[in-house]
Amino acid sequence: MTRIPDPAPIASPSPPRVEVIAREAPRGSAAARILAIARYLRRNPQLVLGVLLLGGLLAFSLIGRLFIEAGMAQPLVGPASLPPGAEHPLGTDPQGRDILAVMVYGSWLTLRMGFLAGLIGMAAGSALGFVAGYYGGWTDRIITWLVDVLLTVPAILFLVIISAMLSTALTSFGMAMIIALLAWRRPARQVRSQILVMRNAGYVEMARLSGASVPSIIFREIAPNLMPFLISSFIIAVAAAILAGIGLEAMGLGPQNEPTLGMTIYWIMKFSAFLLGMWWILPPVLLLIILFVALYLINAGLDELANPRLRKRG
Amino acid sequence: MTLLTVRDLRVDYFTTTRVIHAVRGASFDLAPAERVALVGESGSGKTTTALALMQMIDKPGRITGGNALLKGQDLLALDHEQMRRARLSRVAYIPQGAMNALNPVMRIRDQMLDGMADHGRRMGRAEARDFVAAALEGVGLPADVGTRYPHQLSGGMKQRACIAISIAMKPDLIIADEPTSALDVITQQQVMETLIAAQEQIGCGLLLIGHDMGLMAQATHRVIVMQDGLIAEDAPVDRIFTAPRHPYSRMLIESVPSLGDVPQDQVREPQKAGSAAVLAMPATGDAGPSELLRFDHVGKTFRGGFFGGGDVRALAPVSFALAADTPQIVSVVGQSGSGKTTLARLILGFESPSEGRILWRGQPVDAMGGRARAGYRQQVQAVFQDPYGSFNPFYQVDRTLKLPLVNFDIAAGTTDRRRRVEAACSAVGLNADEVLGRFPHELSGGQRQRLMVARALMIGPPLLVADEPVSMVDASLRMTILNNIRELKDQFGISVIYITHDLATAYHVSDYVLVMHQGRIVEAGPPRAVIKTPGHPYTRALVGAIPWPDPSRGWPPVGRSRAGWDAAPVIHGGYPGFVLESGLARAA
Numbered sequence: 001m002t003r004i005p006d007p008a009p010i011a012s013p014s015p016p017r018v019e020v021i022a023r024e025a026p027r028g029s030a031a032a033r034i035l036a037i038a039r040y041l042r043r044n045p046q047l048v049l050g051v052l053l054l055g056g057l058l059a060f061s062l063i064g065r066l067f068i069e070a071g072m073a074q075p076l077v078g079p080a081s082l083p084p085g086a087e088h089p090l091g092t093d094p095q096g097r098d099i100l101a102v103m104v105y106g107s108w109l110t111l112r113m114g115f116l117a118g119l120i121g122m123a124a125g126s127a128l129g130f131v132a133g134y135y136g137g138w139t140d141r142i143i144t145w146l147v148d149v150l151l152t153v154p155a156i157l158f159l160v161i162i163s164a165m166l167s168t169a170l171t172s173f174g175m176a177m178i179i180a181l182l183a184w185r186r187p188a189r190q191v192r193s194q195i196l197v198m199r200n201a202g203y204v205e206m207a208r209l210s211g212a213s214v215p216s217i218i219f220r221e222i223a224p225n226l227m228p229f230l231i232s233s234f235i236i237a238v239a240a241a242i243l244a245g246i247g248l249e250a251m252g253l254g255p256q257n258e259p260t261l262g263m264t265i266y267w268i269m270k271f272s273a274f275l276l277g278m279w280w281i282l283p284p285v286l287l288l289i290i291l292f293v294a295l296y297l298i299n300a301g302l303d304e305l306a307n308p309r310l311r312k313r314g
Numbered sequence: 315m316t317l318l319t320v321r322d323l324r325v326d327y328f329t330t331t332r333v334i335h336a337v338r339g340a341s342f343d344l345a346p347a348e349r350v351a352l353v354g355e356s357g358s359g360k361t362t363t364a365l366a367l368m369q370m371i372d373k374p375g376r377i378t379g380g381n382a383l384l385k386g387q388d389l390l391a392l393d394h395e396q397m398r399r400a401r402l403s404r405v406a407y408i409p410q411g412a413m414n415a416l417n418p419v420m421r422i423r424d425q426m427l428d429g430m431a432d433h434g435r436r437m438g439r440a441e442a443r444d445f446v447a448a449a450l451e452g453v454g455l456p457a458d459v460g461t462r463y464p465h466q467l468s469g470g471m472k473q474r475a476c477i478a479i480s481i482a483m484k485p486d487l488i489i490a491d492e493p494t495s496a497l498d499v500i501t502q503q504q505v506m507e508t509l510i511a512a513q514e515q516i517g518c519g520l521l522l523i524g525h526d527m528g529l530m531a532q533a534t535h536r537v538i539v540m541q542d543g544l545i546a547e548d549a550p551v552d553r554i555f556t557a558p559r560h561p562y563s564r565m566l567i568e569s570v571p572s573l574g575d576v577p578q579d580q581v582r583e584p585q586k587a588g589s590a591a592v593l594a595m596p597a598t599g600d601a602g603p604s605e606l607l608r609f610d611h612v613g614k615t616f617r618g619g620f621f622g623g624g625d626v627r628a629l630a631p632v633s634f635a636l637a638a639d640t641p642q643i644v645s646v647v648g649q650s651g652s653g654k655t656t657l658a659r660l661i662l663g664f665e666s667p668s669e670g671r672i673l674w675r676g677q678p679v680d681a682m683g684g685r686a687r688a689g690y691r692q693q694v695q696a697v698f699q700d701p702y703g704s705f706n707p708f709y710q711v712d713r714t715l716k717l718p719l720v721n722f723d724i725a726a727g728t729t730d731r732r733r734r735v736e737a738a739c740s741a742v743g744l745n746a747d748e749v750l751g752r753f754p755h756e757l758s759g760g761q762r763q764r765l766m767v768a769r770a771l772m773i774g775p776p777l778l779v780a781d782e783p784v785s786m787v788d789a790s791l792r793m794t795i796l797n798n799i800r801e802l803k804d805q806f807g808i809s810v811i812y813i814t815h816d817l818a819t820a821y822h823v824s825d826y827v828l829v830m831h832q833g834r835i836v837e838a839g840p841p842r843a844v845i846k847t848p849g850h851p852y853t854r855a856l857v858g859a860i861p862w863p864d865p866s867r868g869w870p871p872v873g874r875s876r877a878g879w880d881a882a883p884v885i886h887g888g889y890p891g892f893v894l895e896s897g898l899a900r901a902a
Binding site: 018179203206221225 | 700705721722891
């Protein structure tokens with residue numbers, strides 16, 4: 001067997017262990033951070049595209065309202081059922097609303113409803129999840145039992161009953177509150193399971209040994225590490241809230257006097273726009289598609305950030 | 315005639331801005347039936363080298379040069395499909411953690427037959443049964459193991475099942491990546507003997523990756539030492555241990571804590587506390603009773619779950635007392651499942667005893683109110699096994715060090731805190747400028763673990779629980795960290811409960827040793843007495859199984875029959891300041 005002579009100790013000409021092949025800013029500087037974020041975003045195009053779509057939708061609504069008065073979205077501002085023209089770029093509906101104005105104001109109202117309901121549901125749900133997961137024992141059993149029971153009840157049943165009771169006085173803000181009533185269940189369960197995993201992490205035990213209080217452990221040790229997960233759950237909660245809201249509105253249980261996207265769907269059905277082949281079906285449907293695709297892309301992008309196992313390298 | 319010829323193997327890893335040359339031109343040979351060790355510390359490129367031989371380098375890594383001829387065929391030139399066929403049938407791999415390598419929802423036999431079927435060998439029912447039985451028998455497992463699921467097997471049995479799977483097709487080369495690093499010494503000996511017997515029977519080559527020079531001395535013919543992606547030394551086992559040429563090889567060999575040759579005559583006089591407590595805070599509260607900690611028939615039983623079967627007794631009732639005025643290091647030694655970690659968690663207050671009482675300075679811990687409990691928290695600190703998990707990845711490491719200073723009101727103001735943190739860093743031999751302001755992932759395991767010791771030092775508790783503090787740290791740093799812990803006692807008067815599975819390190823650091831087996835203390839005494847003249851059959855097996863860097867010493871045969879392991883505990887006398895009570899024998 002041929003024996004290789006012992007290699008000479010590291011004197012042999014070999015390249016250094018680590019070579020820098022791209023521009024690097026000094027560690028910890030703002031430039032380094034921006035570079036790192038930019039490089040990350042380049043590897044995560046879904047997140048970028050999702051944020052761009054959502055941002056575009058918001059810009060459409062916020063910039064649009066500078067040029068179009070809110071009154072234009074009310075009935076009888078123009079002749080009924082006008083095709084697109086110079087006066088009304090997207091035409092009018094059978095009740096005489098300007099469709100462009102409805103889209104500008106409606107997308108804002110729908111987004112606001114979703115974000116409000118999602119935020120409240122997420123906040124309440126993660127608070128419950130944190131408490132249940134961290135304390136365990138009877139607290140956990142009661143909360144988990146409540147969530148499990150409520151999860152089996154179809155949300156739409158609750159929502160229909162409540163909004164039917166309130167139907168006349170309903171605003172889009174009220175809608176958000178009604179949806180938030182049930183939006184906390186899923187976040188509570190998801191956050192609880194994450195806390196169960198993290199509760200026994202070494203750094204949590206270290207913090208306990210360092211005299212940290214329970215709220216400080218939850219909010220300063222565990223929560224930061226859950227951030228990508230919490231944001232991603234929040235986006236799901238928003239999407240679910242918008243879906244629930246539009247469902248109610250399409251049934252006619254939404255705010256009758258506000259031009260939300262969901263109410264527009266209701267009017268479309270009410271005035272048989274499908275049968276009459278009216279073109280004003282398209283704008284609200286298109287906006288909703290853009291909205292949901294954007295939320296989906298953001299969620300998928302954040303998921304990649306939160307789960308390093310899915311992370312692509314290179 | 316060589317079996318494997320590796321020439322100028324190069325592997326690079328690409329990050330967004332850097333290239334890391336993980337392996338920088340490795341060349342070595344392997345003869346048929348030869349067992350070769352590939353040793354080095356983490357990051358030395360040893361695992362990368364082995365994985366490259368099977369083209370199992372994951373992105374962003376890439377093999378950028380060299381060749382590896384196995385019986386004349388270049389493994390690195392095979393295409394995807396050819397490589398897939400070569401794995402298992404020609405090059406087999408035994409992974410580090412058998413618990414993660416086996417599929418938890420498949421029976422062992424199905425996992426064995428899966429690999430066969432994948433290589434085009436389909437068997438009838440009877441043939442498959444005989445095949446599985448023969449393969450399991452080859453690694454010393456009963457045939458009915460094949461019908462079991464991984465969770466029904468012990469760690470050693472799982473690792474042996476992995477060996478059975480990997481040698482089933484009689485490969486030319488077996489690559490074993492730290493196959494025993496998660497096992498205790500007795501199981502390690504059994505698994506290594508199984509592996510060597512199987513390898514000798516097939517007559518294939520074995521590439522054994524690891525960092526434990528002691529184990530390599532017992533198990534291999536030749537040792538290749540890797541450092542920073544280069545081969546530092548390649549020498550027969552009897553030469554490298556007697557006359558290592560490369561300083562790195564010498565360092566690796568010397569870092570193995572051995573039981574015999576180090577002068578152990580430094581008789582450790584018990585000393586009074588508080589001799590040099592510059593950094594350490596005086597313990598809060600007044601002196602109180604002379605006992606620091608007392609276990610009064612403390613036992614712990616975990617209740618079985620709904621499907622989980624019976625209760626598990628993690629700790630049989632034990633009584634001992636630790637004196638307050640004599641700093642000391644008490645080692646608790648045992649394999650996994652011996653109850654040593656339960657003991658540690660009981661002391662830390664993370665578990666409460668199911669029977670008996672724990673008293674801290676004469677006060678029962680269970681009955682402590684908010685304020686007293688906070689004081690107890692501060693006075694019993696810990697260094698955990700996993701230096702990676704102990705730091706919150708979200709924050710810079712400074713925060714972990716400063717948190718207790720803030721919460722326990724130890725230092726007032728940021729400058730005082732900073733000064734204390736820096737002083738503690740230098741006390742454990744770290745350069746404060748290098749480690750502070752960094753995120754945990756930017757530091758090595760050894761640096762992190764030393765920061766944990768520094769943290770304990772700043773709090774200055776009367777008692778520190780060190781739960782396997784060096785088992786996940788590179789060999790070269792183990793003794794440094796253990797010396798840091800020794801200094802806690804010698805200079806700052808901190809008593810330490812040192813939990814470990816490693817008798818050799820316990821021998822080096824401790825004043826008193828408790829050996830635990832299945833929740834019971836089986837032997838106790840000063841380290842010399844316990845390790846030089848072990849009285850209990852279990853301790854004898856444990857001492858015998860410790861590998862040490864002397865190739866001329868073979869492993870003594872393990873008592874396969876575990877007879878005698880239930881024998882009554884052997885107590886070798888006490889240590890001033892630590893009283894193990896005789897109630898133990900009765901409780902056992």
